[in-house]
Amino acid sequence: MKKQFFNCIIFLGVLCIVLSCGKKTEKGYGQTNNNVPIINIPEDLTHISHLDSVFSTVTFIPLETKDECLISHIFTVKIVDSLIYINNNRQQLLVFGMDGKFKYQIGAKGEGPQEFLEINDFIINKNNIELLDFKKIQTYSLTGKHLDSKHFDLLNNTTYCNAEHFCHSPLGGYYFWGGTSGPNNYNTGQTRYMMYHVDDKLNIIKGYFPIEHGTGTVHNRFISYKDTIIIDPYLKEYNIYQIDNKGEIIPRYFFNFGKNAYTEKLLVNRHKDRPETYTDFSQYVLNCEDFHETEKWLHLSFSCNNKSYSALFNKNAQKCYLLSAANPLLKKDELRFWGAYEVYQDQLVFPIDASWMQIELDRISLEYINKLNIGHFKNMDEFNNPILVFYKLKE
Secondary structure: OHHHHHHHOOOOOOOOOOEEEEOOOOOOOOOOOOOOOEEEOOOOOOOOOOHHHOEEEEEEEEOOOOHHHOOOOEEEEEEEOOEEEEEEOOOEEEEEEOOOOEEEEEOOEOOOOOOEOOOOEEEEOOOEEEEEEOOEEEEEEOOOOEEEEEEOOOOOOOOOOOOOEEEEOOOOOEEEEOOOOOOOOOOOOOOOEEEEEEOOOOOEEEEEEEOOOOOOOOOOOEEEEOOEEEEOOOOOOOEEEEEOOOOOEEEEEEEEOHHHEOOOOOOOOOOOOOOOOOOOOOOOEOOEEEEEEOOOEEEEEEEEOOEEEEEEEEOOOOEEEEEEOOOOOOOOOOOOOOOOOEEOOOEEEEEEOHHHHHHHHHHOOHHHHHHHOOHHHHHOOOOOOOEEEEEEEOO
């Protein structure tokens, strides 16, 4: 995790741009419905504003460092009922309190009937936790006792769904997101899908989003907001789709990136009889991820020209701000915004490596350090577990 975080900091920074959001009468590239609200992202990504334009406060929770809970890479973080659940590099599901203290681990990696090979995703229910493993779902109590196992095998020439993410369907059963993980050839006569609805016995009912090219990876493919399931966008998709409580899948928002969007068909060369070809997509917005929605804000991360950005849209003010983290003009009275893995009570949550905090403490002013009350982090070992940063969105 430390190597990944340290490399990422080279490309990140904080930008803030006021944009407009409205509705268009003409359908743009990739837009599937004229009635969907459009977020217009500026083509010029160089305008800079202050972090305080978006956030009112920033707070921190350092995760306890102990031998039984050493974190190598946070793949997913979810906060439910004042408990922090960490998917540690798909190898462990660790539970911490809101004070950062380690509590316990859910399940264990292994080949036994009550163990898992890898943690692709997990669902925290009212009375249990479901963990998506390779070809099976393991169910545990909220404190880690094994309760049940469900097995499935959708790796065949008809479907080939290597489930990477899942969620409950309002129609019963689950939605499995396999994306394009596994298939050796997308260009077959058989229609394959990125997402499948399966029943309680894990048999396929219906497929959604036909595979045309690779999908990319995300931290959370399915995000819950009120009574709606929101699907994190896949590669070269500028619509944010939702699944309502009747199981209908429709676009919820459309992000318009103008000339920075890639409007050509994305070619796929994963074929045994075709040579691989490569295109430099760095000048385009091709991958969007980490969509989150609160009562007043939207968040979406994307990359362009080898830099990462986050678009934050204020629904009440009808204004959208663009944040990135490699801004060389960062002020000494603002903390970097690295993105958002999770939302908790109108706060965007992102895990940073302890060494990142050391870099920030060397950059920001003493007055700002005192304002954030983070001076004690100067004595923190850079190899400690990550720190969760909570950015509170303005009213």
